[in-house]
Amino acid sequence: MDVHSHASASPARIEHLDLDLQVDMTERRLLGTASYRIRPHGADTIILDTDALEIAKVTVNGKEVPVLLGAPSILGRALHIPIDSNSNTIAVTYRTTEGARALQWLSPQQTADRTHPFLFTQGQAILTRTWMPVQDSPGIRITYDATVRVPKELMAVMSASNPQVRSADGVYTFQMEQPIPAYLIALAVGDIEFRPLGERCGVYAERSVVDKAAWEFADTERMLQAAEALYGPYRWGRYDVIVLPPSFPFGGMENPRLTFATPTIIAGDRSLTALIAHELAHSWSGNLVTNATWNDFWLNEGFTVYFENRISEALYGPDHAGMLQILGRQDLQGSLEHMHATGHAEDTHLRLHLDGRDPDDGMTDIAYEKGFAFLKLLESKVGRERFDAFLRGYFDRFAFQSMTTDKFLAYLDEELLKPTNTKVDIAAWVDGPGLPADAPVPVSDKFDQVDREIARWQGGTPAAKLATQGWNTFQWMHFLRHLPKDLTTAQLNDLDAAFKFTSSGNAEVLAAWLEQCIRNDHDAAYSALDRFLSTVGRRKFLVPLYKELIATEKGRVMARTIYASARSNYHAVAVRTLDEMLDWSATKPEATF
Numbered sequence: 001m002d003v004h005s006h007a008s009a010s011p012a013r014i015e016h017l018d019l020d021l022q023v024d025m026t027e028r029r030l031l032g033t034a035s036y037r038i039r040p041h042g043a044d045t046i047i048l049d050t051d052a053l054e055i056a057k058v059t060v061n062g063k064e065v066p067v068l069l070g071a072p073s074i075l076g077r078a079l080h081i082p083i084d085s086n087s088n089t090i091a092v093t094y095r096t097t098e099g100a101r102a103l104q105w106l107s108p109q110q111t112a113d114r115t116h117p118f119l120f121t122q123g124q125a126i127l128t129r130t131w132m133p134v135q136d137s138p139g140i141r142i143t144y145d146a147t148v149r150v151p152k153e154l155m156a157v158m159s160a161s162n163p164q165v166r167s168a169d170g171v172y173t174f175q176m177e178q179p180i181p182a183y184l185i186a187l188a189v190g191d192i193e194f195r196p197l198g199e200r201c202g203v204y205a206e207r208s209v210v211d212k213a214a215w216e217f218a219d220t221e222r223m224l225q226a227a228e229a230l231y232g233p234y235r236w237g238r239y240d241v242i243v244l245p246p247s248f249p250f251g252g253m254e255n256p257r258l259t260f261a262t263p264t265i266i267a268g269d270r271s272l273t274a275l276i277a278h279e280l281a282h283s284w285s286g287n288l289v290t291n292a293t294w295n296d297f298w299l300n301e302g303f304t305v306y307f308e309n310r311i312s313e314a315l316y317g318p319d320h321a322g323m324l325q326i327l328g329r330q331d332l333q334g335s336l337e338h339m340h341a342t343g344h345a346e347d348t349h350l351r352l353h354l355d356g357r358d359p360d361d362g363m364t365d366i367a368y369e370k371g372f373a374f375l376k377l378l379e380s381k382v383g384r385e386r387f388d389a390f391l392r393g394y395f396d397r398f399a400f401q402s403m404t405t406d407k408f409l410a411y412l413d414e415e416l417l418k419p420t421n422t423k424v425d426i427a428a429w430v431d432g433p434g435l436p437a438d439a440p441v442p443v444s445d446k447f448d449q450v451d452r453e454i455a456r457w458q459g460g461t462p463a464a465k466l467a468t469q470g471w472n473t474f475q476w477m478h479f480l481r482h483l484p485k486d487l488t489t490a491q492l493n494d495l496d497a498a499f500k501f502t503s504s505g506n507a508e509v510l511a512a513w514l515e516q517c518i519r520n521d522h523d524a525a526y527s528a529l530d531r532f533l534s535t536v537g538r539r540k541f542l543v544p545l546y547k548e549l550i551a552t553e554k555g556r557v558m559a560r561t562i563y564a565s566a567r568s569n570y571h572a573v574a575v576r577t578l579d580e581m582l583d584w585s586a587t588k589p590e591a592t593f
Ligand SMILES: [Zn+2]
Pocket: 278, 282, 300, 301, 304
């Protein structure tokens, strides 16, 4: 039972989707019909999840039936469709509304090329129901076919088999032959082009971005080979990436066959492509073996961070992987402190209890980094060889199935802990707060070098004289994260003159720098901050920057001023987080000016 889906309550299940959609870029809506092959399983009703849809017609085996919608809640509205044991198809004709939070419609000015509008969807966690009626639970899988009609100067791509060239008439057809949960159904429409990266891999992006993206992601095919060598065959055919406009709220979204990615990982030096390794790893952990409910989210993300780290290690060596681990641990410590300080200790458990809440609340560093630490502990206890064999077996055994925390723990006990006579305090890790004391501690002497240079700088050595030659992005991130809390304008100017942080094209470095500038009220960086917050919609960057801003009265005014104009550039999932953080709904925007 999934507390975030009305549909999961009914035994009747959808099995295959036939989607026919028209994309109206001018009116900003989707119109069409979602037809399903179903299995009644003896039920007299099949329930679909919907949210903010306008439903025109429902049919069962081709015959029209009444539209029966339940009361609205944070889960949307249940659509009840009367069926009997002979019912094998249902069809819903509908259109989306302004309330379709999965959809982000971008004006030409909000894209890289500035000539055509753009649309993308973000289904995770419970937003697919805002652009189609569907059984929107990660525990329910379907295959799909789709026909999508777009203006003929644009191209459509989905989490399915995809075109590589534009069609003459703007009509595109898609097939997803492997059964996937609804949150992985995805669509993007824009003036995009394709570049191959290898036999099975390629990249889509706007014209001005696509060649940079192809260069940045040149290692994708090697990553795919490394992943297969670790945990078995890639089962989805092609692996492509689409680089979206900068308002995309996440680093990446692992839509099967077609990862959706932020352009903020294009740094010009291939230094941020661990994100591609992460989304690729989801082709096993998440897309192949899927968390049954959002309370089990750590099964998707903890495993994926572990797998991602192994891919990075295979390609770039243990030093590289170690630095990623330390940065991840720093993020986790920050989140743990914040969650304990704000009275959300129960959200630091791996197994969550999100009943009555938006599952997006559970998408924190805990699932990712505490989950990773737990797997790293298991690896250290049984040895890597044994652990790899266990994981490989797990993905094979449960391919295309969903997984609960209990089911995983039983399998873990049976297949790994008992046979190796290994003791682990599962209760503390899975159902306890914080990071247990036996968490492995990642180390890297690359960061020790950075710490030494910070100490020299604090001791009076000018920034330009520090031994920073050859430092990579991770070392710079570590450097920026470990500067003293209070810095003078002279010190900030010294750093910026030597290292050009304010004009950095590396979003991670720039964001970490801007945090320092806000903390120390460094006026010289504020126009860069305004520009960054007005163009980038990636929540991971927005949250710490706005959080730092609202810590002071001056910053709070600045935050609300920037947010008032930038808010329309952000996707609904980022808006939800920031509205809450900035107390946006409580005050009318006008009142702040
Ligand atoms: Zn992930």
